[in-house]
Amino acid sequence: MSNLSIEAKVGVFVIIGMIILGYMSMRLGKLGFKMDQGFEVKVYFDSASGLEEDVSVEIAGVEVGRVSKILLEDGKALVILRIDSNVKLRKDVKALIKSRGILGDKYVVLIQGSPAAPLIEPNGRIISTTTATDLESLMNVLGDVAKDISRLTQSFANVMGGEKGEASLRSIIDSMKAVAETLNRTVQENNKGLVKIITNLSEFSATINEISSKINKGEGSIGKLINEEDTVKRLNGTLASLKEITEKINRGEGSLGKLINEEETVENINSTLTSINDYMQKQESFRTYLDYRGEYLFDSEEVKSYLTLRIQPREDKYYLLQIVDDPSGVESETDITTTTNGVTTTEHIEKNEKNKIKFSAQIAKRYYDLGLRGGIFESTGGFAFDYYLFKDRLTLSLEAFDFDSDSNAHLKFKADFTPFKHLYITSGFDDFISDKGNESFFIGAGINFLDDDLKTLLSNLPF
Structure with missing residues (x-):
């Protein structure tokens, strides 16, 4: 080392320093020399704004990995996390982006799910994500709030500003002052009453305490009931x-037990209730109508009257009882044969009984808009057809009766029109094939109404 020049010594020192600095950087940055160990998982965020690569991934405040890559895929931020191999992530783990303080760096936080959930495989995906509110969004919200407060204060200033606003505020304060004075005066004027109310409440409380004490001592009816x-x-x-008794009933013993538990009894009760229900429905659908009709005959210039009782147990079936006042009367013919001194003579007598009462009794059945009637028509046998139009407001009828071998049958055509409820008009041609000159046009009117009193009497008859 002593043989080295100063430049060489400086170079060796710099190289050793760089090696130490690089090692410490990797140790402090948690990268280590085994950076490639662990496994990767994917997570998609709607926004990864402010998140950078190589920031920490934490669970419960403990770093368990790093952000490996941040990519854009299908309009979303794809964040690839490298997780330490000793960390087990469940499929219901939740990922969210958080900030260290208001202006701090952002990092990824994982919240573990249920221990029973299956593990995420390497290169798997975290489904549940939440993007934390960033500072920009928070500032936008605060800006909107500030605008609302500004508008509110401006409105308040517009209302309360100026002479009118000042007068309004002074009026409000004066009103509150008057209310307070009135309340104070009311309390002072009714001071005795308030004291009396408080005294009564105190006495009532003492009475309750006395009653409770007597009950606890077994005194009085309630006390004996509780303590004896x-x-x-x-x-x-x-x-x-x-x-x-309840157990016997549940076992089906006794009359009440049989009534409740035996199926046959229950079926009989249900059958009875069904019969009652059918009877009530029959009562409800049963109708009785009273009808009066007068017909003016142009040929004889007389009025023919009908008084009718219609008994209708169903919509498509009814019975008709009728009294007819016929001014033409009842014609009868009689041949009287006599023999005198061996000579036989026959006398033909025709008799007409004026204003004789006739009777009708008919049964009718309706098929949609067509009705059929049969029975007694004006004291003779016959039948009729009725055709209903315009929701039964117009009825066309053809009646045929009095089938006498010596004369033509009595045929009658009429039309009834109901312009108003309970009131109708009638017109037609009576006995229009008469061979005795009794044919006549007629016109008339009638009135009918529902009679509930007769319904009660007649509904019990078997129809």
């Missing part, structure tokens, strides 16, 4: 009896 052994025993006996 005989009372408690009787109460326990009652509860035991109730328990025994």
